[in-house]
Every structure is written in C-alpha cells, then in structure tokens.
Amino acid sequence: MARKHKRNIVPFGPQHPVLPEPIHLDLVLDDEKVVGVIPSVGFIHRGLEGLVDKRDFKEMVYVAERTCGICSFQHGMGYCEAVEQIMNIEVPPRAKYLRTIWGETSRLHSHLLWLGLMADAFGFESLFYQCWRIREKILDLIELSTGGRVIFSVNQIGGVLKDMDAEMLKHFLDVLAEVETEVHEIQKTFMLDYTVQSRTVGVGVMTKRQIHACGSVGPFARASGFKVDMRKLGYEAYPDLDFEPVISNDGDCYARCDVRIREIFQSIDLIRQAAAKIPDSELAAKVKGNPDGECFARIEQPRGEAIYYVRGTGKKFVNRMRIRTPTFANLPGLCEMLKNADYADVPLMILTIDPCISCTER
Amino acid sequence: MAVIIKKEPEQKTITIAELLPEVIAIRKRGMRVCQICAAWVNEQFELSYTFANDGNYLLLTLRVVIDKDVEVPSITPIYPSAVFYENEMKELFGVKVENISMDYKDKFYRIEEKTPFGPESEDE
Amino acid sequence: MAHFFTFAKTALKNLTSKPVTTKYPDAPIDYPARSRGHIEIDIDQCISCSLCVRNCPTECLAVDKNAGTWTINRFDCIVCGYCTVNCPKHCLKVVNGYQKPGTEKQAATYQKSPEVMAAEKAKKEALAKKKAEALKKAQAAKAAKAAQAAEAKKEGD
Numbered sequence: 001m002a003r004k005h006k007r008n009i010v011p012f013g014p015q016h017p018v019l020p021e022p023i024h025l026d027l028v029l030d031d032e033k034v035v036g037v038i039p040s041v042g043f044i045h046r047g048l049e050g051l052v053d054k055r056d057f058k059e060m061v062y063v064a065e066r067t068c069g070i071c072s073f074q075h076g077m078g079y080c081e082a083v084e085q086i087m088n089i090e091v092p093p094r095a096k097y098l099r100t101i102w103g104e105t106s107r108l109h110s111h112l113l114w115l116g117l118m119a120d121a122f123g124f125e126s127l128f129y130q131c132w133r134i135r136e137k138i139l140d141l142i143e144l145s146t147g148g149r150v151i152f153s154v155n156q157i158g159g160v161l162k163d164m165d166a167e168m169l170k171h172f173l174d175v176l177a178e179v180e181t182e183v184h185e186i187q188k189t190f191m192l193d194y195t196v197q198s199r200t201v202g203v204g205v206m207t208k209r210q211i212h213a214c215g216s217v218g219p220f221a222r223a224s225g226f227k228v229d230m231r232k233l234g235y236e237a238y239p240d241l242d243f244e245p246v247i248s249n250d251g252d253c254y255a256r257c258d259v260r261i262r263e264i265f266q267s268i269d270l271i272r273q274a275a276a277k278i279p280d281s282e283l284a285a286k287v288k289g290n291p292d293g294e295c296f297a298r299i300e301q302p303r304g305e306a307i308y309y310v311r312g313t314g315k316k317f318v319n320r321m322r323i324r325t326p327t328f329a330n331l332p333g334l335c336e337m338l339k340n341a342d343y344a345d346v347p348l349m350i351l352t353i354d355p356c357i358s359c360t361e362r
Numbered sequence: 363m364a365v366i367i368k369k370e371p372e373q374k375t376i377t378i379a380e381l382l383p384e385v386i387a388i389r390k391r392g393m394r395v396c397q398i399c400a401a402w403v404n405e406q407f408e409l410s411y412t413f414a415n416d417g418n419y420l421l422l423t424l425r426v427v428i429d430k431d432v433e434v435p436s437i438t439p440i441y442p443s444a445v446f447y448e449n450e451m452k453e454l455f456g457v458k459v460e461n462i463s464m465d466y467k468d469k470f471y472r473i474e475e476k477t478p479f480g481p482e483s484e485d486e
Numbered sequence: 487m488a489h490f491f492t493f494a495k496t497a498l499k500n501l502t503s504k505p506v507t508t509k510y511p512d513a514p515i516d517y518p519a520r521s522r523g524h525i526e527i528d529i530d531q532c533i534s535c536s537l538c539v540r541n542c543p544t545e546c547l548a549v550d551k552n553a554g555t556w557t558i559n560r561f562d563c564i565v566c567g568y569c570t571v572n573c574p575k576h577c578l579k580v581v582n583g584y585q586k587p588g589t590e591k592q593a594a595t596y597q598k599s600p601e602v603m604a605a606e607k608a609k610k611e612a613l614a615k616k617k618a619e620a621l622k623k624a625q626a627a628k629a630a631k632a633a634q635a636a637e638a639k640k641e642g643d
Binding site for chain 3 (some may be wrong): 055058059062063066124126129130133136140143144145146147148150151153156162164185186192193302339
C-alpha cells in the first residue's frame with residue numbers, strides 16, 4: 001500500500017529563541033522535511049523612509065543610523081556617501097580613515113554577536129557568553145571613542161564629528177591584540193569541536209549557481225565561492241588598504257562560520273593598517289546648498305552589500321531615500337536553502353544568513 | 363596596495379515596452395538584480411531597476427518613468443528573486459505591477475494605511 | 487580527527503576568575519569622558535534664537551523668548567548632539583549620566599537669571615528708543631523738504 005504523504009504548515013516565528021529580530025516563516029513540511037517556505041515580514045516596519053518629508057537632509061543621518069542597532073554606523077556612513085556624491089563634497093582624508101576604522105570596528109562587533117547567536121542556536125550557551133564577553137571589549141572601545149555603545153552618532157555630511165588622537169588609537173590596537181588572542185581560542189571550538197561539526201558540516205549547502213540565481217550577497221555568498229566584496233570599489237580609505245575577499249568553497253553552515261571568523265581577523269588587520277597610515281587633516285568639509293540629483297552608493301556592511309539611493313530635488317528635504325539592505329537580498333536565498341532541509345536544522349540555517357530584520361523592514 | 367576596481371555606475375532610461383526585452387538581455391549577460399525602487403517625483407513614478415555584474419562590479423540602472431495608474435509588467439518570470447522588491451513597491455507606493463509570481467496582495471508589510479508613501483497620502 | 491572538550495580550558499578559566507559583570511546600580515559606573523548621557527545648557531549665554539528647536543530630530547526642545555526659558559523633554563531626547571553642533575553661542579553640551587527611568591515623561595525648564603533678563607530688557611528698550619528717535623528725525627526732515635517744495639511752487643506761480 002502506498003504511503004500517503006501528509007503536508008503540514010508550521011508557523012515559525014515571529015517569536016523564536018534563536019531569532020534576534022522577528023520574522024515569520026510558514027514552513028510547508030512533508031513529514032520532517034521542509035518542502036516550501038513563505039516568508040512574511042512586517043513586524044518591525046517603522047516607515048523610516050517616510051520621514052524624508054519631515055527631517056531635512058542633514059538630520060536624516062540620525063534617522064538612517066537608527067535603522068538597525070547592529071549595523072548602525074554603516075547605515076549612517078552609506079547615507080552620507082550618497083549625499084556627498086550628489087553634492088560633490090570632498091571628504092577630508094582623516095575623516096575617511098576614521099570612518100574606515102569605525103566601520104571595521106562595527107563589523108567586528110557584528111560578527112562576534114553573530115558567533116554568539118550561532119553558538120546559542122545549537123545550545124552551546126557557554127560559548128555564546130564567551131563570544132559576547134569578548135564583544136564587550138569592543139563596545140567599550142566604541143564608547144570611548146564615539147560616546148555611544150550602539151548608536152555612534154559621529155557621521156555628518158562632509159566628514160565626522162569627533163577625532164581620535166594617537167593615544168586613543170594606541171589603546172585601540174592594544175585591546176584589539178587581546179581580542180585577537182581570545183578569538184583564536186574560540187576559533188578552535190567552532191572549527192574543530194566534534195559536537196559543533198556534527199551540527200554544521202553538510203547542513204544547508206548552497207552551490208555557486210544557486211547563489212547567483214538567488215542574487216545573494218555578503219558572507220552568505222562568499223562561503224559558496226563567490227568572490228565579491230564591495231570594499232573593493234574603493235570608497236572611504238579602502239584604496240590605501242591591502243586585503244582580499246575571504247571566501248570558502250563548501251557552501252554549508254560550517255563554511256559560513258569559517259568565513260565570518262576569518263573576516264574578524266581581516267578586520268583587525270585592516271584597522272591596524274589604517275591606524276598606521278592615518279593622515280592629519282581637518283575633520284569635515286563645509287556643506288553649502290541642497291542636494292539636487294540622484295545617486296546609488298554601495299557599501300559592504302557586515303551582512304553584505306547595501307545600496308543607498310538618494311534622490312534630491314534642490315530642496316532641503318530629500319525626495320527619496322531608499323536603503324536596500326543585505327538581508328532583503330538574502331531572503332530568496334534563504335527560501336531556496338530551506339528546501340529539502342530537516343525540520344530540526346531550520347533555526348540554525350536561518351541564523352546563518354545573519355538575519356537583520358529591522359534593516360530589512362526599516 | 364589593493365587592486366581597486368572602479369567602475370562608474372551606468373543608467374539608461376527606457377519605456378515600459380522595452381522593459382522586458384532589456385531585462386532578458388541583462389539576464390543573458392549574467393547579471394543579478396540588486397534592487398527595484400520607486401520614487402514619486404514631479405507627479406510621476408520613477409522606477410529604478412538596478413542590476414549588478416559581480417565580475418567587474420558594474421552597476422546598471424534601468425529607469426522607467428510612468429504616470430500614476432499605468433500598469434507595469436513584473437520581471438519575476440525572468441528574475442524570481444525580484445518578488446519581494448515588487449511586492450514592496452506595490453504595497454508602499456501603489457505602483458500597479460502585474461503578474462508577480464508570489465503576490466502577497468498588500469499583506470507583505472501588514473501595514474494599516476494603504477500606500478503610505480504613494481501620491482494620495484502626499485496631498486494630506 | 488574529532489576533537490572533544492575543546493572549550494574545557496576556557497570554561498575552567500572562567501570558573502576560577504572573578505566575574506566580568508558589575509553590580510550596577512549598587513556599584514557606580516565609570517563612564518568614559520565622551521559618553522553621551524544628557525544635554526546641559528549654560529542658560530545665561532543663551533540668546534533664544536531657537537536654532538536648536540528647529541534642528542532637533544525628535545522635537546523635544548522648546549524656547550520662550552519673552553519669558554527667557556529653555557525647556558527640554560529629557561525622555562524624548564536621543565542625545566544625538568545635533569543641537570550642540572548648531573548652537574551659535576556654544577552654550578549646549580553633552581555630559582555623562584543617563585536619564586533615570588520614570589513612570590511618566592517630564593520636561594525640565596531652565597530660566598534665565600534676573601540680571602540677564604534685566605540686561606536684555608534694558609538693551610531692548612535702548613534699541614527701541616534709538617529707533618523712535620531716528621524715525622522722528624526722518625519724519626522732520628521729510629516735513630521740512632515738503633514745506634520747501636510747497637514754497638518753491640508758490641513762488642513759481
């Protein structure tokens with residue numbers, strides 16, 4: 001007698017212990033295998049892009065920063081870049097280097113946060129807290145140099161608001177050396193431990209072709225062999241720094257974890273390079289007039305490529321600001337990855353795209 | 363010194379009739395869809411379809427300028443991953459996009475007000 | 487080769503060392519110098535130009551020029567520091583110390599001291615007097631000119 005297959009629809013989210021932010025997925029299950037996914041967002045939609053009518057283009061930096069708590073500095077930086085390109089403002093060199101240093105520090109804290117959540121996803125709570133303990137050192141550095149732990153508020157159109165003197169930079173590098181030793185220790189656990197490997201190796205494999213068809217970006221794409229990193233476009237101080245995109249060829253959850261840990265070491269190296277080469281100049285260029293024109297600016301956020309579209313019409317209120325965040329681009333990839341997955345592996349797979357839903361919905 | 367690939371973004375303005383053939387040609391060139399965005403400028407919708415080539419970091423934008431109630435064909439038959447962008451455009455701006463492969467029928471963002479960024483609410 | 491207990495060394499080290507957390511708020515916190523806590527004003531330097539009010543992203547400030555007050559709703563303030571950047575007299579600054587939680591939102595009002603109010607009033611009166619005198623002079627000159635023109639016309643007839 002042929003076995004009758006029964007399909008169930010199980011709702012996942014919006015509240016789930018593994019998710020940092022709410023997203024709802026309807027999983028179509030056939031026994032214990034997922035055969036389809038219907039994502040549904042909208043729990044954290046604040047309509048920030050509608051505030052362009054009420055806040056002038058200089059105040060929109062503060063609004064753009066508050067799109068997300070984890071990637072906040074890079075959002076402010078991307079918006080400033082787009083407006084600066086429209087108005088042809090030349091940012092002074094020291095401001096570019098400072099933005100790069102803060103941007104890489106932001107990437108460090110985001111990846112460490114993700115590593116902790118990943119450990120929590122397969123139940124390894126001690127490792128989760130160890131990663132976040134290391135992250136506290138980075139947050140203290142950020143508070144020391146900018147004034148806030150999560151929302152930096154140091155970007156302005158034309159440059160930055162605060163400076164870092166030589167003593168503060170030296171303190172930065174000392175703390176980062178400690179962080180590097182500690183991350184080497186936890187790297188051993190993530191990469192070599194038997195329990196971690198049995199949960200992550202071979203789980204959620206995405207081939208290079210699938211990644212290209214879904215249009216995925218960031219470490220999610222780089223773990224499948226896609227050698228793309230927007231920092232190669234040469235914005236801010238990146239033309240003067242030496243680096244190559246970190247890739248892996250396996251395409252499973254283990255490879256994504258590996259790529260992000262190696263990116264932590266790459267970021268520390270980039271900060272060291274930038275701190276050695278930082279020039280002296282003023283902190284911000286003067287801004288006159290209103291933006292008139294449009295621009296697409298691309299930057300590499302911790303989660304992937306983010307595109308900032310700003311359309312100005314000569315008034316002090318910008319007509320349109322649109323942020324296309326990396327998680328929005330990775331949603332189709334997520335749906336593709338979850339097909340033919342085991343139900344028990346679903347939370348871990350969702351976490352490996354590094355979902356930042358508040359960025360997705362703004 | 364790192365090798366920096368600097369490419370100026372390209373932009374092309376086309377009509378609705380040329381949209382699907384252009385997108386098919388872009389698909390053949392192997393580019394991926396980056397974003398689809400709408401703006402309400404000068405009493406018209408300006409739609410921007412952005413594609414990227416990851417080999418040489420080229421960014422290509424197709425611009426379609428339409429009036430309020432004109433229907434736009436969906437590009438999801440060519441690029442299935444464009445489904446979320448088109449749903450967002452439809453829900454927030456009220457752009458009439460036809461034949462989206464998975465149409466959420468205005469329930470993607472679950473918002474209370476219809477088309478909050480669209481032209482009707484701008485008059486309030 | 488499978489590795490087991492890779493985390494054991496770190497776990498034992500954490501067990502035997504002192505905790506990284508502090509017992510806040512019983513133990514006081516040592517904020518770094520730049521930490522953004524709240525906004526303070528040196529009210530006697532304020533000229534009530536309202537630039538801070540216009541530029542505040544959350545609209546938590548209010549200025550009354552006649553009464554000489556500056557009001558801030560600290561519960562709405564996001565401590566972005568944009569008002570300090572825009573103030574022409576640099577009388578606003580960001581200082582340490584977060585706003586303590588409360589059960590309802592309150593606004594804090596700062597009143598200019600009586601000496602400064604009196605000085606401003608005196609300045610205003612002096613300016614008004616000067617204007618009135620200048621106006622009287624201009625009117626007198628105009629009347630004299632008109633009289634001269636009328637006489638010239640009479641002679642011409």
